[in-house]
Amino acid sequence: MNHKYLDTNKALWEELTEINIGSAMYDLEGFKQGAETLDPIELAELGDIKGKSILHLQCQFGQDAISLARKGAQVTGVDFSEKAIALAKGLSSEQKVPAEFICCNIYDLPQHLDKKFDTVFTSGGVLCWLPDLTKWAQLINQYLKPGGFFYIREFHPVSTVFSNDSEDTGLKARYSYFHQDQPLMWDDGYAYADHSKKTHNPSFEWQHPLADVVSSLLTVGLKIEFLHEFPYCSYDCFPFLEKGADGRWRFPGGNDLIPLMFSLKAFKPVEK
Ligand SMILES: C[S@@+](CC[C@H](N)C(=O)[O-])C[C@H]1O[C@@H](n2cnc3c(N)ncnc32)[C@H](O)[C@@H]1O
Structure with a gap:
């Protein structure tokens, strides 16, 4: 897929990768010592994956x-x-942990990979980079074995309706909840994993309402097993959130105001 915005986003991600790899958020040394990086929600919901093939x-x-x-x-x-x-x-x-890695735009993956998987997995800040969820769902369906499942844990699209300026003290609705063909452009240099660093490329991001995520998966024939919403976030997506002892970021005073993350599991039915 050729998309005029994706080249700019790729350039931004080359910058962010360099920032992220040295950040406390990604804690490379801890990871090398064996620290778990999967989110607790994923660990609770993925089930036993030993011996399973997974496309991430x-x-x-x-x-x-x-x-x-x-x-x-x-x-x-x-x-x-x-x-x-x-x-x-x-x-x-x-780490002596074998895994395969492919460098490409996910929409071009069929040019690089011809295989079926038990599970397709994706998580944590992925959908906003994708212009087209219909093609995304077709890709997921293409790579799943019958009986296999798709799993996503993602930041909730309701949360991206609100501004996250550093001086904000509460929720201020600013952006549309609904998908627009034209992406939003961000050029504030924001580096989510290390606020002391600045990026130079802008980003182009698309809003995808939860209904579009669900409908895209249903349209390709996947069966949804669950859709969960969570009132906390894995990082400080608003400056006024408070970090709990469990490492989760919540609204002050324990007010569960809006959902900040969601997870979804969907099966590919076995053909009869
Ligand atoms: C926030 S990260 C999510 C990964 C994981 N949660 C993490 O924090 O390491 C988003 C990733 O999407 C990748 N990305 C964005 N658009 C893409 C595209 N069209 N094809 C392939 N990768 C893409 C970026 O390079 C980046 O590594």
């Missing part, structure tokens, strides 16, 4: 893919950042 879409530099492989899964990770995939390959061999 938008895997960045492979920490989660290698975490899945550490649990005995055969993992193939895909990302369009060359730096991220080079780092992922290096980490996999340094």
